[in-house]
Amino acid sequence: MVYALGTEQLVLHLRIPxxxxxxxxxxxxxxxxxxxxxxxxxxxxxxxxTESQETENAVTATKLTGKGMLPPDVxxxxxxxxxxxxxxxxxxxGIKFEVHGPPRPVTNIRNTDVDHIxxxxxxxxxxxxxxxxxxx
Numbered sequence: 001m002v003y004a005l006g007t008e009q010l011v012l013h014l015r016i017p018x019x020x021x022x023x024x025x026x027x028x029x030x031x032x033x034x035x036x037x038x039x040x041x042x043x044x045x046x047x048x049x050t051e052s053q054e055t056e057n058a059v060t061a062t063k064l065t066g067k068g069m070l071p072p073d074v075x076x077x078x079x080x081x082x083x084x085x086x087x088x089x090x091x092x093x094g095i096k097f098e099v100h101g102p103p104r105p106v107t108n109i110r111n112t113d114v115d116h117i118x119x120x121x122x123x124x125x126x127x128x129x130x131x132x133x134x135x136x
Contacts, residue, residue: 005069005116006046012074013089013096014038014082035087040077045070047092066090066097066121072105072114090121097121 018026018034025033051065068090078084088099100120108115 005044005071008045008047008068008092009041009043010045010047010068010070011091012040012042012077012084013091014040014078014084015087015089016079016082019081038079038082040079040082042070042074042077047090062125064095064097064123064125066092066123068092068119068121070103070117070119072116074117084117084119090119095123095125097123 015035015037018036020026028034045068047066047068049064049066051063053063055063070084074084084099084103086099086101090097090099098121100122104118105114106116106118107113
């Protein structure tokens, strides 16, 4: 029997490297790989904030740490060349979280099938400007 993980809908922001006609990465003027962002909506997920930290100085920044559980078939939603890894981001309830570390498949306790995929994410918000996100 398959149990639903949750009712959350997450937007996965997948960063796909641009390739030239020969299959080599396209570099920008600074020598960095250029990327294209593809957004994919995944349903049946669970997500919650596990930690919140505030720092009081010239600008109040809030660091949120979140944990998400995605269905095992989330890979079927991904476009060619895309991967759900540390380069991806997730939007949950209007807040964009950067994925930290590799996604961790969790196997079913009774067999070796993947039950769900766990991701850990972080977001930095400027409390003086609601809804903003700062890389930090």
